[in-house]
Amino acid sequence: MIGRLNHVGVATPSIEASVAMYRDLLGATKAHTPFDLPAQGVRVCFVDLPNSQVELIEPLGDDSPIHGFLAKNPRGGQHHVCFEVDDILAARDALRAKGATILGTGEPRIGAHGTPIIFVHPKDMGGVLVELMETPKGEAH
Numbered sequence: 718m719i720g721r722l723n724h725v726g727v728a729t730p731s732i733e734a735s736v737a738m739y740r741d742l743l744g745a746t747k748a749h750t751p752f753d754l755p756a757q758g759v760r761v762c763f764v765d766l767p768n769s770q771v772e773l774i775e776p777l778g779d780d781s782p783i784h785g786f787l788a789k790n791p792r793g794g795q796h797h798v799c800f801e802v803d804d805i806l807a808a809r810d811a812l813r814a815k816g817a818t819i820l821g822t823g824e825p826r827i828g829a830h831g832t833p834i835i836f837v838h839p840k841d842m843g844g845v846l847v848e849l850m851e852t853p854k855g856e857a858h
């Protein structure tokens with residue numbers, strides 16, 4: 718089931734400040750243009766790495782799912798990890814069959830890369846919020 722690490726999600730109060738920090742401290746110069754995902758309650762900015770990405774996420778709207786996280790971690794922090802899977806529905810059903818809780822309605826939603834995603838509750842993943850993302854067609858790894 719589990720595929721590539723697609724990205725590490727980092728919640729931040731300021732994408733602009735975080736892009737500068739990754740650039741100035743770590744030399745991460747390939748930051749994409751930030752964009753809003755209103756349906757997911759976040760503003761997103763991908764920073765390219767040689768073998769993956771950092772996904773910087775800022776709250777968007779009053780109902781953003783990361784308000785609670787930033788209230789506990791005002792300077793931001795590592796929020797989730799995203800792994801790719803070939804078939805998001807098969808992955809969801811397999812996880813449910815093993816007793817894991819899929820967040821929200823359990824129906825995949827379209828994520829920041831334009832493909833279906835789900836989230837597994839941290840309580841089922843050793844305290845780590847895990848996002849699963851269906852590998853974009855034609856990109857099987």
Ligand SMILES: CC[C@H](C(=O)O)C(=O)SCCNC(=O)CCNC(=O)[C@H](O)C(C)(C)COP(=O)(O)OP(=O)(O)OC[C@H]1O[C@@H](n2cnc3c(N)ncnc32)[C@H](O)[C@@H]1OP(=O)(O)O
Nearest residue numbers: 726757759782785786796820828829830836839844845846
């Ligand atoms: C989708 C666009 C983009 C993409 O890649 O495509 C993104 O990844 S956007 C990412 C933002 N969206 C989400 O995170 C959606 C799924 N997340 C949620 O539904 C919530 O954040 C949830 C349920 C994980 C936590 O909600 P909330 O913080 O409001 O609830 P609690 O404070 O009650 O937390 C419950 C329990 O979970 C622990 N927790 C919360 N956040 C995290 C986290 N990021 N990593 C690990 N654990 C987390 C929290 O400590 C509580 O634990 P407990 O032992 O009960 O105290």
Ligand SMILES: [Co+2]
Nearest residue numbers: 726772799848
């Ligand atoms: Co993500």
